[in-house]
Amino acid sequence: MKPFDYERADDTDGAIATVxxxxxxxxxxxxxxxxxxxxxxxxxxxxxxxxxKLPYDFVETLPDGRVSVGATVRNSExxxxxxxxxxxxxxxxxxxxxxSGQLRxxxxxxxxxxxxxxxxYFQDPGTPCNKREPGSGCSALEGWNRHHAIxxxxxxxxxxxxxxxxxxxxxxxxxxxxxxxxxxRRIPVTELHRLPGDEPERDTVLEHGELxxxxxxxxxxxxxxxxxxxxxxxxxxxxxxxxxxxxxxxDEGTVRDARIALGGVAHKPxxxxxxxxxxxxxxxxxxxFRRAAEAELEQAEALRDNAFKIPMTRNTLCAVLRELTxxxxx
Amino acid sequence: MDAEIALRVDGQRRTLSxxxxxxxxxxxxxxxxxxxxxxxxDHGQCGAxxxxxxxxxxxxxxxxxxxxxxxxxxxxxxxxxxxxxxxxQQAFLEHxxxxxxxxxxxxxxxxxxxxxEVKAGWPSHVTENLEEEPDLDxxxxxxxxxxxxxxxxxxxxxxxxxxxxxE
Numbered sequence: 408m409k410p411f412d413y414e415r416a417d418d419t420d421g422a423i424a425t426v427x428x429x430x431x432x433x434x435x436x437x438x439x440x441x442x443x444x445x446x447x448x449x450x451x452x453x454x455x456x457x458x459x460k461l462p463y464d465f466v467e468t469l470p471d472g473r474v475s476v477g478a479t480v481r482n483s484e485x486x487x488x489x490x491x492x493x494x495x496x497x498x499x500x501x502x503x504x505x506x507s508g509q510l511r512x513x514x515x516x517x518x519x520x521x522x523x524x525x526x527x528y529f530q531d532p533g534t535p536c537n538k539r540e541p542g543s544g545c546s547a548l549e550g551w552n553r554h555h556a557i558x559x560x561x562x563x564x565x566x567x568x569x570x571x572x573x574x575x576x577x578x579x580x581x582x583x584x585x586x587x588x589x590x591x592r593r594i595p596v597t598e599l600h601r602l603p604g605d606e607p608e609r610d611t612v613l614e615h616g617e618l619x620x621x622x623x624x625x626x627x628x629x630x631x632x633x634x635x636x637x638x639x640x641x642x643x644x645x646x647x648x649x650x651x652x653x654x655x656x657x658d659e660g661t662v663r664d665a666r667i668a669l670g671g672v673a674h675k676p677x678x679x680x681x682x683x684x685x686x687x688x689x690x691x692x693x694x695x696f697r698r699a700a701e702a703e704l705e706q707a708e709a710l711r712d713n714a715f716k717i718p719m720t721r722n723t724l725c726a727v728l729r730e731l732t733x734x735x736x737x
Numbered sequence: 738m739d740a741e742i743a744l745r746v747d748g749q750r751r752t753l754s755x756x757x758x759x760x761x762x763x764x765x766x767x768x769x770x771x772x773x774x775x776x777x778x779d780h781g782q783c784g785a786x787x788x789x790x791x792x793x794x795x796x797x798x799x800x801x802x803x804x805x806x807x808x809x810x811x812x813x814x815x816x817x818x819x820x821x822x823x824x825x826q827q828a829f830l831e832h833x834x835x836x837x838x839x840x841x842x843x844x845x846x847x848x849x850x851x852x853x854e855v856k857a858g859w860p861s862h863v864t865e866n867l868e869e870e871p872d873l874d875x876x877x878x879x880x881x882x883x884x885x886x887x888x889x890x891x892x893x894x895x896x897x898x899x900x901x902x903x904e
Contacts, residue, residue: 410738413757413803439799442760443780455757457804483793487859492867503862507884508851510781512793513800643862643883 408445412454419586419620422456427588427616434458434618436479436518439510444523448532449539459515463620466490472626475584478517478619482572483508485516494627497652500635501575507644517619520573520583520599523610524566524674525646527551537563538607545607553712554648557704557720558673564607565710568600568675569646575635577668577676578652581624587617596622597668600675607674631656631664632731638671638723647671649719651727655686657735662686662695665728669703672720679703682724691732693725700724742806746771747815755802762786764802765812773814773842777886784885787843787850788812794850796884813842816849825849825902832898836889844885848899851881855903873903 413435416422426432431453435441444450463477466488474490485491486502506514528534528546535544547555547565555565573596581596599611613619633654639645650670656663665686667679685699700721707717729736743752746769753768762779765771765788774797777785781799788797789811797810816823822830825848835841855873863880864871871877878899879892887895 408758411757412738413740413801415804415806435801435804438801438804439781439796442799442801445758446779455801459804483854483859487854487857492860496867499860499867500862503860503864507784507796508854508881509784509787509794509796509847509884510799512790512795512850643880 408448409451409453411445411452413457414454415457416461419461419618422458422461423586423588423616423618425454425456426618429454430615432456436515437481437513438518439506439514440518440522444530447530449523449530458517458618463517469623474624474627476516476622476624478515478621480516481512482506482514482516482519483511486511495575495579495624495633497633497635497654498572498575498579498624501571501637501650501652504635504637504647504650505571516572516622519570520576520596520619520622521611521613522570525569526555526566529566538566538603538610541606541608548710551712552710554646554671555710555713556673557707557709557713557716558669558677559602560674560708561603561605561607563605564603564674566603566607566674567671568610568673570676571635571637571647571650571670573600574650574668574670574676575652576622576624577678578633578654578666579624580666581622583619584621584623585613585617586620587614591620593623597676597678603674610674628654628656630658634727634731636723636727638719649716649723651720651723653724653727653731655728655731657691657732660690660735662689662691662732665699667724669720669724672707672716679724681705686728691728691735693729696725696728697721699728740803740806742803744769744802744805745807745809747810747812757801757803759802760798761788761790761800761802761805761810762797765797765810771812771814773812774846775839775843777840777843782886783840783843784847785840785843787847787885789846789850792850792853794847811846813845816845823849825852825899828898828902829895832894832901833891834895834898835887835891840885840887844882844887844895847882847885848902852899852903854881873900875900
């Protein structure tokens with residue numbers, strides 16, 4: 408591992424100034440992804456600014472009913488929070504579907520969002536990878552790509568985003584609050600992560616030095632139902648092959664609103680807008696669920712090893728919609 | 738680049754100078770001679786390095802020692818009270834919850850941390866109703882312990898040991 412300086416931040420602006428002024432500096436949260444990357448030689452920061460003691464360890468309900476989650480709240484604490492379990496059970500489900508108990512005790516809300524792909528080539532500095540080393544080529548394109556993207560990929564990168572939490576946040580229409588040297592800005596979580604295009608080295612729209620300070624959840628809805636379902640190669644402690652986060656509102660058998668995000672299929676949590684359009688105003692029937700899933704997957708493109716993800720995504724989405732509308736269809 | 742830190746390890750305060758690159762696992766094993774946390778994968782995937790950090794189970798291989806100045810670290814060595822093993826350790830003995838024993842200190846620390854999480858009412862991926870107190874059946878134990886691998890495959894006895902310790 409390359410030598411680096413370590414600093415524990417005690418105020419946000421100081422931390423932001425330190426990282427902004429030093430192109431080799433980066434923030435350290437729980438470290439579960441970053442420390443691993445430093446061991447592997449995937450990341451070689453010259454300075455780490457530890458933000459875990461900054462005052463962002465909170466889950467609070469705002470006066471207008473929205474809920475604000477601080478960036479340093481551990482994944483385990485967030486999943487156990489009563490507000491989250493009661494009002495956003497889908498988010499708790501997604502958090503609990505990720506990693507292991509030990510890792511959730513370290514991993515933070517902000518760090519979960521900016522964790523990087525688990526593409527085997529990205530994590531192996533001995534192989535070409537455009538995300539790790541722009542211009543070197545993509546080993547996964549013609550290589551082992553069972554876990555890779557079927558939606559929104561490019562000829563430069565076919566990696567997927569590994570987070571479960573971020574998929575739930577995308578379906579919840581959460582907002583990410585970010586601070587940088589120019590002040591604060593708010594980014595819809597669906598716009599935080601990028602598609603690879605010809606700059607796969609950029610996972611998010613964040614500029615160097617910008618720090619996620621909190622995530623805001625819209626006020627909970629009484630009439631909406633939600634669920635997170637994850638399909639993986641073993642029952643626990645594995646990344647998603649495919650996951651579905653869905654929020655639906657059904658009135659007298661008709662879908663009034665549907666917000667769907669897919670995990671494990673793209674470079675970012677994939678908001679299934681085509682499926683949502685098909686569903687809004689349509690009767691909540693199996694046939695319509697299937698039509699919606701197929702509308703979304705019209706744009707899907709399989710690689711050598713991951714064609715199974717297309718029917719798997721369709722079936723998982725249909726199963727989640729069936730589960731959420733069981734009573735309406737009875 | 739070195740930094741001075743203090744750790745309270747198994748009840749004893751230890752001060753040391755660490756290279757910032759040192760993980761908590763390496764600080765314990767290589768610098769302080771506390772060798773019950775084991776290095777398995779060194780990437781947070783196997784759980785052999787699990788310790789209790791300020792009371793919470795964590796993979797000590799994925800966290801930097803320098804980030805834990807003044808923290809309380811409990812390893813499997815520090816769980817016993819004098820000559821009396823911790824109830825989880827005793828249950829592992831009685832149920833033969835190991836074969837080679839390499840993963841055992843991590844399994845034990847993970848189980849102790851996990852039982853506290855259950856006591857605090859934390860749900861897991863298999864908890865049916867997120868708003869109710871979880872009932873620690875076999876499925877719950879298996880899910881909650883999935884971050885600890887055992888290459889000998891002693892899982893059946895590990896589960897029964899933890900079941901007994903939970904009672």
